[in-house]
Amino acid sequence: MKCMSLRCMRKNQRGVIKAIRANGEMGRRLRDMGLVPGAPLSIKGRAPLYDPVALRIMGFTLTLRNNEADHIEMEVED
């Protein structure tokens, strides 16, 4: 197990959200979409210009910009 920011995750890598360091509107939107500590997710792909990133969580696909992904700390396998 090691920790990294969501931005640095590779395509198809899986991990569990460790912490979310965002408050206000951003924090709320992330939580409304199911991004809460303990939730498992995997990286589905990136847009042609590497930003935003698409991820799979709770069985649906969500997109986030890289600077928004920075607020999310992940715990990944290996």
Next chain:
Amino acid sequence: MISSTIALAGNPNSGKTTLFNALTGARQQVGNYPGVTVEKKQGTFSLNGREFNVIDLPGTYSLSAYSLEEMVARDYLALEKPDMVVNIVDASNLERNLYLSLQFMEMGLPVCIALNMMDVADKRGISIDIEKLSSLLGVPVVPIVARNGKNGVKALLESFSGASPQLPPVSDRKQGADLLNPLVSISYGNDVDEALMEIEKIVVENRFLTDRYPARWIALKFLENDEQILKLALEYGHGTDNGCPCRDCEHRMLPCGVEQRESDLCRHPFFQKIDQILFTLTQHLEDTIESDPEAVIADHRYGYIRSILKQGVVSRNYNEERLQISDRMDMILTHRLMGPVIMGFIIYALYYFTFNYSERPVAWLDFLFGWLGGTVDTLLPDGQLKSLVISGVIDGVGGVLGFVPLIMYMFFFISILEDSGYLARVAFMLDRVFRVFGLHGSSVMPFILSGGIAGGCAVPGIMATRTLKSPRERMATLLTVPFMNCGAKLPVFMLLIAAFFEAHRAFFMFMVTFISWLGALLVAKFFRATIVRGESTPFIMELPPYRLPTVRGVLIHTFERTWQYIKKAGTVILGISVLLWAMMTFPGLPDEKADMFENQKREIIESSPDEDSLFFALDTLEKSRAQAILQHSFAGRAGKAMESVSEYAGFDWRINIALVGGFAAKEVIVSTLGTACSLGETDAEEPESLAKKLSETPGWRPLTAISLMIFTMFYAPCFVSVVCLSKEAGSWKWGVFTVVFNTLFAFMLAVLIYQAGSMMGF
């Protein structure tokens, strides 16, 4: 007949609108919620002899009052108190969907859950124990197939009120709600629960909003830092005799605004007490678990949902690694290289179909209005009335209706792209580019339609900004799409290019497109740094699975939007059209001038040797008379008066009048220029003769043409666009702003180019 009100609520893409369409069919109305641009859809249907009003609430993921949609949905539920909330839940995505359901239950609303897309869940190998889910949540749960909604909803209605289709009357709601939905009380952990109880007590003691919401829900919102509730709490007690200690307002009916929040004087003891609890809790959570109340509450909500789902409600028998069809499609459609190429093709096709397929109906409408004009021409005697009916009324109404086929086709194809889920992918792929300019990935569609590929139209472009959900980005897009080169600006460019740059046609056409994009994006960036500044809205967006759009959904969508356009635009436009006609007609020639033309006419008739030369001479005379009338009209005088300013950009009075006329429709620039140069009305489609004339007119040089092209590109959009833009922006203020700002901006550029060019000797 007793009627009950049902509100449909749920996440976006959960099939809410499909169910709404299936229930109400054609019996629906679309409007806006007062003061905001969020669509309000209502309809009716009857079942077992009972009448039901259905409201399709905007799709939301939560009820946190951050976005307009959430505010609207929440206010509706709290104030209108529908008899039942039918919460459409996507069965293949229970965990996130139930997050919203919990919030309805916490609000004490009579909720029924309609489980949609069981078939999709089945395919994915998810099976759901519906009875268990219902008993654990404490609300009725019924599986439905949204596409043929009545069956499922009938079952829902029955489960709601026992076997009888009779709903409890509104007055008994509390009781009914208690029976069916004992207010869920989720535990949010000791610290939060304690604070909740304390705040709840204070809320009840002060009867703060208790007529609208359950006290526990209000307490929760305080902990969630909810802007609306905090604001109401700050205003609480002010202007009443409840003892507002605020020295500034002294009960003078002035609610203290949020800006006064810092001043403790302004706070009612009620708020002070709550604030103290909030402060203590926030500190405590920060010190112990490095978190805040909002996050803790969300964690516990999801925890509650997971604990329910784990009690045997959901069983999965599938391999998570297995790719669904949608994922496989995305591997191609959002592929790094293929994705953008395919997107290019799809956008081009959309554009091609919209503008080509609408060509024929547009021609029919043109024909119809031409015929109408012709009929009026023969029926009415010559004079001002005839001119008013033909040039003012018929041309004005024709101008509005002429856009209808375009708008219909545009919404038809956009609905397909939107309902299928592809539009979200377009936003995903292009967001990085548009973000540089403070816009959003979804801004691309409006830009393209307005003429991003030369030849579009700003009206459908403006209306397409509805697909943008982020308010600041939407406003910046809305204000800059009119800079694109619509089909009506093209004849102007063609004319000028043909007259002065015949040899470099392709290059100039390319530059025209390039400059309009550059200008629009840079101005958007400027707006985002000034009048609509603010952080970019988070791009936290769902990529819904690809779905085949329903014919019915697409058609309903298309027709209701088109009808809205006709209704909104039609009324205002007729008035402006008549006004413009009057400006270019009145006050007419003074008597001596009119006599002069009459005398000349008589002379010509008497002196002409043969019919051909008579005809020619009369035609020339008629053209110079038309020029004289135009020059003498209010528009002409304005054009003349503006000459002292406009000459800095190289425009004489003729160009000024033509540009004033261009406010009616950009192609009018060409025809008015024709009249002003005493060439008679010039057909915008065949401007060759005018081009020749222009290139020979003294004072006209290539630099004038470039300056005029730049001005035409950026100045005030035609008034149909201005009307639509004001409606979409929600205020006439924005329409006025666009006219003033764009004209000044265009003039500045034109002057810059003309003066710099003159100095360099062009």
